[in-house]
Amino acid sequence: MPTQLDQILAHTLLEVKARKESADYAGLERKAALHTPRGFRNRLRSVSETGPAVIAEIKKASPSKGLIRADFHPAALATALQGAGAAALSVLTDQEFFQGSLADLEAASSSVTIPCLRKDFMLDPFQVLEARAYGADAILLIVAAHKDEMLSDLRDEARSMGLDVLCEVHSREEMERAVNLGFDMIGVNSRDLRTFSMHPELLFEIALHLPAETVMVAESGIRSAQEIASLRAAGYDAFLIGETLMRQPDPAAMLALLLDREYSSEF
Numbered sequence: 001m002p003t004q005l006d007q008i009l010a011h012t013l014l015e016v017k018a019r020k021e022s023a024d025y026a027g028l029e030r031k032a033a034l035h036t037p038r039g040f041r042n043r044l045r046s047v048s049e050t051g052p053a054v055i056a057e058i059k060k061a062s063p064s065k066g067l068i069r070a071d072f073h074p075a076a077l078a079t080a081l082q083g084a085g086a087a088a089l090s091v092l093t094d095q096e097f098f099q100g101s102l103a104d105l106e107a108a109s110s111s112v113t114i115p116c117l118r119k120d121f122m123l124d125p126f127q128v129l130e131a132r133a134y135g136a137d138a139i140l141l142i143v144a145a146h147k148d149e150m151l152s153d154l155r156d157e158a159r160s161m162g163l164d165v166l167c168e169v170h171s172r173e174e175m176e177r178a179v180n181l182g183f184d185m186i187g188v189n190s191r192d193l194r195t196f197s198m199h200p201e202l203l204f205e206i207a208l209h210l211p212a213e214t215v216m217v218a219e220s221g222i223r224s225a226q227e228i229a230s231l232r233a234a235g236y237d238a239f240l241i242g243e244t245l246m247r248q249p250d251p252a253a254m255l256a257l258l259l260d261r262e263y264s265s266e267f
Helices: 004-022 025-034 040-048 074-083 102-109 125-133 148-160 172-180 201-207 225-233 251-259
Strands: 053-058 088-092 116-119 138-142 164-169 185-189 215-219 238-241
Touching: 004 125, 025 125, 040 053, 040 088, 040 164, 040 185, 040 215, 040 238, 053 074, 053 251, 074 088, 074 102, 074 251, 088 102, 102 116, 116 125, 125 138, 125 148, 138 148, 148 164, 148 172, 164 172, 172 185, 172 201, 185 201, 201 225, 225 238, 225 251
Parallel strands: 053 088, 053 238, 088 116, 116 138, 138 164, 164 185, 185 215, 215 238
Antiparallel strands: none
16 A cells, blocks of 8 residues: 555656656756855754754645644745754745745745755656755755665765755664765654654664764754754754744744744744
8 A cells, every 4th residue: 555655756756747848947957057055064064063953944734734834934934044043944845745836945045045955855856956946055865765776866966966965764774775875964854754653762763873974964853952952962963843943923933942042033
């Protein structure tokens, strides 16, 4: 029986095929050339030397929770989150399941100086071109969605365009695949993408086995400064936080609270 991840990937392939058939490749390439990648991995590494590096995620909805934020303005959110201390941003661009778009990415990226991750189900090199054209500085690759050859091909395509890659894993086996393939930035997601169930203990189990030189990112279910401190002590450099921020009336104020920073709300 197909899992939820299988269904999402199948739909994404159809969407990408349709966009490729009508794409203005020359226009996308010109647009991509106008964006200079801002060094997503280096930014996380630099910020993590003195404190937790938070990747603030801008998303409107999710398959497991439905609508998360009705008052959704990516540019305003991006500006406020940068002001509250976000090291980087993650912007959902999947439309069918997360109600995101490439326009959301472009709006957020053009409003800030910090680097942005395109958060989507990346299955085709065409999506890498789209990512840079719309202002991304990094892409997400999900190990569970690919065989090793395709993971390597998409990583190489991203790097050829100057984009960093956050490689997402959900088990120790997937982590070992990512390490063996040479990924230098690995996100451990405590949410099982096949069932959307949460397994927070996974973050600590996998942390024991990641190479020291890898930039480690903890993903999903992070709700407090205490959790950030515990995960940082376990070896994580960065923390991708979305729903905890997006459900708040003032997401930037919540981020400042998580980072123990003063923040004058203008949201």
